[in-house]
Amino acid sequence: METLWIRNCEVLTFDGQTPNFFPGQDILVRGNEISAIQPTSSEVPPNCRVIEADGMLAVPGMINTHAHVPMVLFRNAGPDVNGNDWFNKVIFPLEANLTPEDVYWGAMLGQAEMIAAGITYTADHYFEMDWVARAVEQAGTRANLGWAVFAHQGYAQLEETIRFVERWQGKADGRITTWLAPHSPYLCDPDFLARCAREAANLGVGNHTHAAETAEQVTLSLERYGKTPIQVLADSGLLDHPAILAHCLYPTDADLDLLAGREVGIAQAPKTYMAMALGLADLPKYLEKGLAVGLATDGAVSSCTLDLFEQMRLTALSQKNRAMDAEVLDVNTVLDLAFQGGARVVRQPKLGNLKPGNLADVVLLRQDRPAAQPVINKAANLIYSMDARDVDTVICDGKLIYQGGKHLTLDLDEIYREVNSRLPRLLKIDLSRKIADYPG
Ligand SMILES: [Zn+2]
DSSP states (O other): OOEEEEEEEEEEEEETTEEEEEEEEEEEEETTEEEEEEEOOSOOOTTEEEEEOTTOEEEEOEEEEEEOGGGGGGTTSSTTOOHHHIIIIIIHHHHTTOOHHHHHHHHHHHHHHHHHTTEEEEEEEESSHHHHHHHHHHHTOEEEEEEEEOGGGHHHHHHHHHHHHHHHTTTTTTTEEEEEEEOOTTTSOHHHHHHHHHHHHHHTOOEEEEEOOSHHHHHHHHHHHSSOHHHHHHHTTGGGSOEEEEEOOOOOHHHHHHHTTSSEEEEEOHHHHHHTTOOOOOHHHHHHTTOEEEEOOBOHHHHSSOOHHHHHHHHHHHHHHHHTOTTSSOHHHHHIIIIIIHHHHTTOTTSSSOOTTSBOOEEEEOOOSGGGOSOSSHHHIIIIIOOGGGEEEEEETTEEEEETTEESSOOHHHHHHHHHHHHHHHTOOOTTOOSOOOOO
16 A cells, blocks of 8 residues: 655644644655654655645645535626525526536536635535546545435425435545435425434434525524424424534524534635525524534535635634624634534534545645745645645645646536537526525
8 A cells, every 4th residue: 555655844733622733744645544743754765655745734635515516507697696696597497497417517617726725525415416426536536425305396206315325325535424404494395304313313424505694594494384494494303313504694592502412513714605695504603502502615606616714714803803803703713613523514523634544635735835835834834825736746635636726536627618508508598497486
């Protein structure tokens, strides 16, 4: 088994929830695991592949806890549009144009973007997921894939998504896991959600859904069911098993208490919230309650990029501004949320931290741009001054997939050619062909 020897880097590692930075380290990777992190040595045994990382900062592969990756095909297709029109006049009509092959090329473009931004794991929530799984397999990354389903599509479609779970669970050398993905409590009724909860329990998987994204959704839920969206999810049994709740901006205090102590994680994508003027979650309160919170890109129609450096920075800045308190979300809390928080949300305890025995998802960041110098506070530098442009090398599952700014698993020219040749057909909007109605 070849050993990958990452030489003379600085390493970000967490002791509990506290980040530490250790300069002058070698990271040894055997198979798909980190076997050692030790002071640098000039004597490297034979049969090792050396990656010279002088001056670079090694961080864990970033974990994207909620995305609709193929939507990069529609990047910037609907700026300056509010929620109802955004869904009904932009998103649903555009998505009605997608063929499975389009989804594949969107997933390939999104994977290329995410790898270049240091993202090695994505909880993806979309359609035609066999094609997304193929893209993940080719890209060499990890993913938790859920085939989105709406109640109006019926139980037969839910069965289809169950078969997808069975087809792809553990595939790509274990890099792919599969969950169920009912869209949301506003587009899936309580009976449908209860069925998703039972099926997920039978399959031994979780559910990935949207919840309490807007104040209107909460009002609508109270009108329909006399319950908040979180209560609807809890009463359906869906929160008795692992779950990712995307956004969750408007839970009540009682909702937060309902979520505490469960295997439930909350995905946060503040760039989307600001772009669509949705408001912001009260994250300090979630963290106080011990809830798992991780970063997410959401889809590129609302967030415009699949970039967790941006989301990390915006999480910190928007929360300080929301609270009118600069002490809110200090740098250590933000780094824990950004790296280990993601691992907690997707329930992958061997990811999110660089330490022996963990899976070898490692990102090397250059620190030589003027904006990253001088280095006075390393944590603050990583959050506020460095960004995806600093990603030099990406290793996922012990394999090099990106080095020196070049993709080793994906052909960018081919991806751009395929995507651009599809655009004229994809961008035609026919308002009579909706796949769902956003009820807000
Ligand atoms: Zn979403």
